Amino acid sequence: MLQPGPPKFQRRKDDRPGEIVAAALAVFSEKGFAGAKLDEIARRAGVSKGALYLYFETKEELFHAVVKSAIAPNIAMVRQRLESFPGPFGGLLELFLPTIAGVMATSAVAPIGKMVIGEGRNFPELARYWHDELVAPMIGLVSGMIAAAQARGEVRAGDPRLYAAQIMAPFLMAVLWRETFVPVGAEPFDINQLAAQHLGVLKAGMLTGASS
């Protein structure tokens, strides 16, 4: 018993939170909040369950950390890309729709969003956080750009907030479809193809002749 062998664990205080959040993201995405077991999150993060509680006080606080980590990188990118666009509304749509399609197809927004929808009733603070930090700003941003375009005569009369919902809705549907029905055999939607066709409908359906 003189050979030291591999150490049972390392002390890596700085790295643990990120690793735990990443493992939690994966498990929450697969199982939802209630279905996610802390033992499994700990196992995937390579620590014991007890270690989770050194960094997060409760399961719900861990859930919060996951949601925040999924939101932060994306919201800022989209906002900045939209606000810096100088051209007419038709061109903005041509930029915006593929951007949204890309975020939906690749980021953690989709599975975490589904989780919020599924468990929001049981964890209202989560739904509130998701709404206040991600959804409402995004709807507000798009609504504002539509209202401005209407003032320039580029977009037809109509409620800007409803227009914003119409623009976003097919992407929400495609993501939920992928998360919910594709695993049980449904044919997926090609999100980029959807974005292209949606762009066609919106340009013909929303724009006046005054836009390019």
Added chain:
Amino acid sequence: MLQPGPPKFQRRKDDRPGEIVAAALAVFSEKGFAGAKLDEIARRAGVSKGALYLYFETKEELFHAVVKSAIAPNIAMVRQRLESFPGPFGGLLELFLPTIAGVMATSAVAPIGKMVIGEGRNFPELARYWHDELVAPMIGLVSGMIAAAQARGEVRAGDPRLYAAQIMAPFLMAVLWRETFVPVGAEPFDINQLAAQHLGVLKAGMLTGASS
């Protein structure tokens, strides 16, 4: 203690299943599958928990019964209303969108659908059932009508299935919004107003000049 008083319970074998399913629908809608407690379902149905097991073998079978009860009345009604419509596609949209809006606003499709989305990963048979019995037929029905309208030259070129998704998506979004974000203070969408504006965009964005 000789007074008989009211009986402790009645034996109503024929009525129990419907009452239990109704109570289960309410509790599942509020809490989701994992969050719904059988004790609460039994209490609301006016029976003991043991009585549930006289009519349903497991919680999941009860969930199945709830899903079926929410689907059956609606799918048939919508299908029949659509298939009996004789006019051009523009007129069909004028009929279809308010119909969908009504179903979404009033029926149990919305909360149960949200439940399926939220818990589908953990209960794949449920997601499969919902897809096969409700969603796929509806998408197929709408897609077929779009393809027929394209053959008549009334609708522009494009994938009929994607068009169907574009038509349905805002209603899905409005319902999820109501279920998820309105309870935490978000401004609701007026689903009828959304239907009206959506109709305008679709008519201008999908139809050719050949339709009325």
Added chain:
DNA sequence: CTTTAATAACTGACCAGTCAGTTATTAAAT
């Protein structure tokens, strides 16, 4: 009297959260 719908107390599994003890790491003392 027999049948069976219905009850209510019960069981066993599961799991979030706890805590007493262990081990890696750092640093002070020799």
Added chain:
DNA sequence: ATTTAATAACTGACTGGTCAGTTATTAAAG
């Protein structure tokens, strides 16, 4: 350099509570 003391990251067995499902018993109904 080497030993020793102090610190804190980490572990894993444990607990208290919850809940789906079971069963012994009661009572309604013919």
